[in-house]
Amino acid sequence: MSVDKFQTIESTAVPISIENVDTDQIIPARFLKATTREGFGENLFRDWRYEKSGELKSDFPLNNPKYSGTILVGGKNFGSGSSREHAAWAIHDYGFKVVVSNFFADIFKNNALNNGLLPVQVSDGFLVSIFNAIEADAGTLINVDLQKQEIRLLATGESENFQINPYKKECLLKGYDDIDYLLNIKKKIAQFEQSRT
């Protein structure tokens, strides 16, 4: 199952300037009963987004009409907690292609990369610049160029390079997935098993 090829993204962004956004907030456990990968976007940030009555909480950024786009910007330690890949599915299913933070939890980062969702880790200072730029103008555009590993604020021209494992970069750009890679080396895996006995 290949994933979509990752193209350069130029978009406005939705800011959630909260630290330690854990995967229980991204998708609460009670929504993990599905046996398919689709439809989790509906319950993304469920308890921050909706009142108990089902009404939208107007002060939550996802519900604020001035914010939109395919880039989600979060605070430090984004995606901590549970290993549920449903968190990455929910963010992607909602329509985001990139998540920006100054610090990601390890499992979330892997899960995101395995689903064509690009985690972009920026410096503390650059994260502040992004939040400030969005606050000044919610329509501000951010450019994420995976090939160049660069994130740029178009309004100010401020930019920063980000790290990504070269193998993962290639996978995202070409739409390859890890399982295809592993299936291709099954013979080698069997040989490894032999060598251990």
Place this chain on the structure above:
Amino acid sequence: MAGKTLFDKIWDAHVVDEIKGGPSVLYIDKHLIHEVTSPQAFAGIDSRGISVFRPGQTVATPDHNVPTVDQHLPIKDELSRFQVNKLTENCEKHGVTIYGLNHPYQGIVHVIGPELGITQPGMTMVCGDSHTSTHGAFGSVAFGIGTSEVEMVLATQCILQPKPKKMRISVEGELSEGVTAKDVILYIIAKITASGGTGYFIEYAGSAIRNLSMEGRMTICNMSIESGARGGLIAPDQTTFDYVKGREFAPKGEAFDLAMEKWEELKSDDDAVFDMELVYDAADIEPMITYGTNPGMGAKIKDHIPAVEEMDLAAQESYKKSLAYMGFEPGSPIEGRKVDYVFVGSCTNGRIEDLREVVKFVKGRRKADQVIAWIVPGSKQVEKQANEEGITEALEASGFKLRQPGCSACLAMNDDKIPEGKLAVATSNRNFEGRQGPGSRTMLASPLAAAAAALTGRVTDPRNIK
């Protein structure tokens, strides 16, 4: 050349291949699966038209989404029933061993792996659950993975993983009376924060760790992920070997002796270099509890909740939001708060030793009337043992009732939900907003502190109950 860490030794022995500039192809000895994070992985291999590569190395049990009462009846909730049945279907189709809801081996994956002897030193183990780190207590490299990775393991018995950095945390000295393994790990996470371990694999060492039982070591390793670390491990020793010996799937007779010879070599070399080393004094550790909405927000029960000004400027907004959710005033004392619920259970503290501790503590006393207490054994075997040892009866005499095994109110996927606004003292591992049910408030603590709260109806330092 510097020596190798225990982690390096196990990891390196399982590398099938290295991708240039990329992750390692890591071979997985044992794979545990449950109903919530595996259906999409099975669907993935089905859609590729392939079968499970090594079905004998995967073991399944439903735990996250099962009721903890009336397990002999069909599950009432339709989606839950479908999900649990799906696990059975997938396992039967692919020849994977499953311990279903009414099987004597069913239970929380991280409780049954060790008690059945599936977990052994030197192994690589994964599961689509972040608390897979529990198994590191046996000196194995065990960590949680996402569903795409579950699919990789089903398809090829391998995953692609970048190698983490190594940290060693040593706790030296003797733990005081009333201080448990749970207090040690809550203390460590409070020190290094909920993200301090990110990017690392932790080796726990030092005399205080070495003196812990296997159950205690599992509690420590279990919560490694709450510091952000992918996993934690402890070098195996005689305590480990004694625990493993004689268990259902442990090697037997001569095979055990041979295995033990290899296991005895599983330790970090004296000159091994860690990327980070931390040392704590066991004497400084006292009964702990969390007061906020991540496991790093912990303090000694006798202390106060920190004032806002004690936090970094950048973290103050999140800190205020967190305390507002809990309904706590910054700077106020922790002890004495009214408690509505007590939850004893989970892969962190749902083992027989935990129940023994609780029963020893509450025997001859009564649960406070206004507290609703859920005591949930980690597995059918724990439940059976509790019945045989008279624990169930003794708990009932004190006003408690034992439920049936499962993850239960740790993540509240089933009906075991703490109601909105209610305060729970829980022996589980996460105090996130809404973790135990929408609007629920959680304080994480040891089984002793949970028992103390159940008796007094207040947050209580267990040492104050004579």
